Amino acid sequence: MRQGEKGLALLPKARFVRHMTLRNDVRPMVQLDADAIRDAYRRWAGIYDATFGAVSMWGRRRTVGLVNRLPGRHVLEVGVGTGLALPLYDGAKQVTGIDLSAEMLAQARRKVRARGLSHVCALEEMDAEAMDFADGSFDVAAAMFVASVVPHPRRLVAELKRVVRPGGHILFVNHFSASGGVRLMAERALAPAARALGWHPDFRVDELLAQPDADRAVLRPVPPFGLFTLVHLPR
Numbered sequence: 001m002r003q004g005e006k007g008l009a010l011l012p013k014a015r016f017v018r019h020m021t022l023r024n025d026v027r028p029m030v031q032l033d034a035d036a037i038r039d040a041y042r043r044w045a046g047i048y049d050a051t052f053g054a055v056s057m058w059g060r061r062r063t064v065g066l067v068n069r070l071p072g073r074h075v076l077e078v079g080v081g082t083g084l085a086l087p088l089y090d091g092a093k094q095v096t097g098i099d100l101s102a103e104m105l106a107q108a109r110r111k112v113r114a115r116g117l118s119h120v121c122a123l124e125e126m127d128a129e130a131m132d133f134a135d136g137s138f139d140v141a142a143a144m145f146v147a148s149v150v151p152h153p154r155r156l157v158a159e160l161k162r163v164v165r166p167g168g169h170i171l172f173v174n175h176f177s178a179s180g181g182v183r184l185m186a187e188r189a190l191a192p193a194a195r196a197l198g199w200h201p202d203f204r205v206d207e208l209l210a211q212p213d214a215d216r217a218v219l220r221p222v223p224p225f226g227l228f229t230l231v232h233l234p235r
């Protein structure tokens with residue numbers, strides 16, 4: 001049991017499994033499974049836009065700004081959530097969004113209807129780690145604030161590589177754990193609350209990217225205060 005775990009009794013309940021793979025720092029990681037993710041985002045759906053959704057808007061603007069400059073029309077957004085990024089896409093793109101949470105998707109569908117976002121061609125309930133799409137279906141895929149949520153980040157990368165055509169692009173924006181200092185201390189203090197938060201505050205970039213992808217990816221800091229990182233992985 002990790003330090004501070006007792007305090008979780010005070011936090012909202014969500015189902016989870018404990019992932020016993022030891023990390024570099026020899027601490028087991030609390031892992032969210034699909035049911036825990038659905039539970040967490042059922043609770044987040046109504047307040048997401050006004051809370052985390054607001055502070056993370058820079059990340060979405062930078063990511064979708066890059067999507068809009070990249071060639072190709074067919075865009076996949078995995079973990080589309082409440083659809084905060086959907087109005088930011090260029091009208092010439094054709095965007096498909098998927099998410100595990102029906103409640104988050106319901107918010108996204110409301111936005112699409114209210115704003116007449118005709119470039120959004122589909123919003124589907126689907127697991128980003130096991131997608132129904134054929135190989136090479138998309139030119140670009142974006143995963144915004146999703147990598148530190150999914151149970152198996154490397155499986156997510158493998159699926160994105162499968163559904164994006166060779167020569168296409170895969171983008172992530174996420175908070176990655178600091179290498180030291182007060183921020184790392186804060187992340188570690190929050191880590192046991194992953195199941196209540198719905199993401200891992202202490203998620204490291206090497207948990208997402210293996211070699212040779214780690215060397216090929218281009219990483220750029222994103223405001224506020226470089227708290228988030230935009231990762232561009234050419235397929």
Ligand SMILES: C[S@@+](CC[C@H](N)C(=O)[O-])C[C@H]1O[C@@H](n2cnc3c(N)ncnc32)[C@H](O)[C@@H]1O
Pocket residue numbers: 037038041053060078079080081082083084085098099100101104126127128129143144145146149150151199
């Ligand atoms: C932190 S929210 C980010 C939402 C949105 N991308 C944004 O920028 O606001 C994470 C989203 O990923 C979704 N998610 C988590 N795991 C998933 C999976 N395996 N497949 C599809 N969606 C997933 C959650 O349901 C949630 O809506």
